[in-house]
Amino acid sequence: MTNEEIINKLKPIIVTYAPASESLDNLNENSDFIKDLNINSANLVDIVLDVEEEFGITIDNESMEKMLTVKASIDVISAKLQAK
Numbered sequence: 001m002t003n004e005e006i007i008n009k010l011k012p013i014i015v016t017y018a019p020a021s022e023s024l025d026n027l028n029e030n031s032d033f034i035k036d037l038n039i040n041s042a043n044l045v046d047i048v049l050d051v052e053e054e055f056g057i058t059i060d061n062e063s064m065e066k067m068l069t070v071k072a073s074i075d076v077i078s079a080k081l082q083a084k
Contacts, residue, residue, distance in 0.1 A: 001081055002056075003029070006074050013050045014070075017043040029071040057081060 011027055017067040018024055035041040039047070048064050051057070051073070059067070059081035067073045 001078070003074050003078075006077050007070065009054055010022055010051070010070065010073065012075075013054060014039070016050070017047055029068065029069070029074065031070045033068055033070075051077065055081060055083065 007027075008048070012036065014027065014033075015024060018033075020041050021038065023031065023036045023038075026046055029035075031037060031046070034041075044067070045064075046058050048067060052059055054082045055077055057077065059076060059080065063080070067076055
């Protein structure tokens with residue numbers, strides 16, 4: 001799965017938890033969930049749970065802690081998909 005395909009599946013998940021803002025329109029690999037998208041830490045956990053369900057993967061706590069940006073999330077998702 002390409003990074004673009006992952007972003008396309010990730011965006012609807014993120015939109016569910018992010019307050020409406022211009023940052024969502026400009027969502028890219030460099031977007032930071034907390035700083036750019038104003039997503040709180042509780043919702044980050046919800047995003048991880050939704051990602052696990054959407055991609056059919058399990059994300060451990062160590063990987064979850066890394067998922068603070070879209071790019072880091074893509075890297076974790078890609079690694080988990082390749083390990084399947």
